[in-house]
Amino acid sequence: MTVGSSLVKPAGKKIVDILFDxxxxxxxxxxxxxxxxxxSKEIRDSNFLLYSEKSEVQEKFSQxxxxxxxxxxxxxxxxxxxxxxPLKLHYVERGVRHKVxxxxxxxxxxxxxxxxxxxQGKTTTLRKIVYRELMKPKGFIPLSITLRTLNxxxxxxxxxxxxxxxFENLGINLPEGTVKPLLGLRAFLICFDxxxxxxxxxxxxxxxLIQRTKNFYNSKCIVTTRPNTEATYLSGxxxxxxxxxxxxxxxxxxxxxxxxxxxxxxxxxxEGYQNSLEIQxxxxxxxxxxxxxxxxxxxTTTPKNEIDFYSELFLALASKHDKFKLMERPKKTNVDIxxxxxxxxxxxxxxxxxxxxxxxxxTQLQNIFSEACESLLIEGHNNLCHEEVMDRTSLIIKxxxxxxxx
Numbered sequence: 317m318t319v320g321s322s323l324v325k326p327a328g329k330k331i332v333d334i335l336f337d338x339x340x341x342x343x344x345x346x347x348x349x350x351x352x353x354x355x356s357k358e359i360r361d362s363n364f365l366l367y368s369e370k371s372e373v374q375e376k377f378s379q380x381x382x383x384x385x386x387x388x389x390x391x392x393x394x395x396x397x398x399x400x401x402p403l404k405l406h407y408v409e410r411g412v413r414h415k416v417x418x419x420x421x422x423x424x425x426x427x428x429x430x431x432x433x434x435x436q437g438k439t440t441t442l443r444k445i446v447y448r449e450l451m452k453p454k455g456f457i458p459l460s461i462t463l464r465t466l467n468x469x470x471x472x473x474x475x476x477x478x479x480x481x482x483f484e485n486l487g488i489n490l491p492e493g494t495v496k497p498l499l500g501l502r503a504f505l506i507c508f509d510x511x512x513x514x515x516x517x518x519x520x521x522x523x524x525l526i527q528r529t530k531n532f533y534n535s536k537c538i539v540t541t542r543p544n545t546e547a548t549y550l551s552g553x554x555x556x557x558x559x560x561x562x563x564x565x566x567x568x569x570x571x572x573x574x575x576x577x578x579x580x581x582x583x584x585x586x587e588g589y590q591n592s593l594e595i596q597x598x599x600x601x602x603x604x605x606x607x608x609x610x611x612x613x614x615x616t617t618t619p620k621n622e623i624d625f626y627s628e629l630f631l632a633l634a635s636k637h638d639k640f641k642l643m644e645r646p647k648k649t650n651v652d653i654x655x656x657x658x659x660x661x662x663x664x665x666x667x668x669x670x671x672x673x674x675x676x677x678x679t680q681l682q683n684i685f686s687e688a689c690e691s692l693l694i695e696g697h698n699n700l701c702h703e704e705v706m707d708r709t710s711l712i713i714k715x716x717x718x719x720x721x722x
Contacts, residue, residue: 335488339364346501355497401562401569402415405560427536427555431542445458446507523546526539589608598622614632647704649696655692685705
């Protein structure tokens with residue numbers, strides 16, 4: 317893997333080396349304590365690598381924690397620092413507002429619940445927090461746990477199990493017997509992402525896991541969620557903070573700072589934004605700015621609300637995909653763009669009505685797309701309409717074993 321500047325500390329170390337250094341320092345702390353023979357042996361015999369190369373751990377950490385796809389550049393992943401714009405958190409009880417940037421100290425004496433609307437930047441903000449914590453010489457070992465991916469049927473699911481499995485997912489062998497002692501040293505900053513994506517029948521289990529992480533294991537803890545979920549009612553050791561809407565200055569800086577688009581288009585976007593009061597009223601979250609960047613060149617009229625933006629999004633992305641191809645892309649179906657748009661719209665409605673989460677497995681996704689095609693009397697879909705939509709728009713992406721809306 318070629319390591320870019322965003323993955324390298326000023327001293328020149330790769331992320332995997334920084335991570336291993338932090339683990340080694342904690343193991344030294346454990347060795348200096350009065351330990352049982354078994355634990356001393358586990359520490360002495362520990363080999364952090366599950367794989368033959370550190371580069372594999374480097375890649376896994378980057379993919380899971382630091383990279384993501386955007387609507388502007390859906391075919392490649394970008395590093396969080398390449399497109400990150402600091403958002404502002406409002407700590408209601410403290411009456412304090414501050415940006416989540418490289419300088420600001422976060423209030424982590426209590427567990428922190430970050431609340432934000434869809435597309436407001438919760439996960440991106442969490443990625444920034446993880447990255448900057450990792451870069452601190454004396455910072456915690458940050459872990460980002462995607463709550464919807466946990467096996468809630470596991471009767472033994474508890475914080476040490478989650479930590480051990482997360483390290484395995486990163487390709488790191490952290491001996492099971494060392495997890496609880498490391499928790500005792502308060503070694504980790506544990507970030508639970510996407511509480512709102514946990515199915516309703518498992519929400520109480522998720523609350524219990526989060527509370528035990530903070531209260532029983534005394535770990536630094538952050539949770540992200542949409543408004544009005546059970547996580548927003550966590551009290552006592554948890555403090556609520558809310559991501560605020562972005563302002564006009566933020567929008568301009570996001571556009572100007574986006575290196576994924578050329579400078580001429582950035583200038584056109586800024587001018588179009590500043591000359592339209594209607595657009596200024598609409599662009600209040602990062603995802604809406606992303607949509608604006610993606611569809612502005614295809615707009616025939618000035619959008620007057622969010623619906624106008626979203627209605628143009630599918631067709632703009634599908635058209636842009638083919639426009640920049642040098643050769644004809646083989647199709648998996650005989651459905652034209654209009655038919656794909658009608659199908660996609662119906663699927664969105666069905667998912668909203670039938671499913672508690674917007675993340676589906678492949679069978680569920682294929683079935684709901686095929687059912688939508690049959691209901692709309694669309695022929696030639698070959699039960700592959702979901703793949704056609706993914707190929708043309710990247711609005712749905714594969715995320716592990718699940719498929720999620722970007």
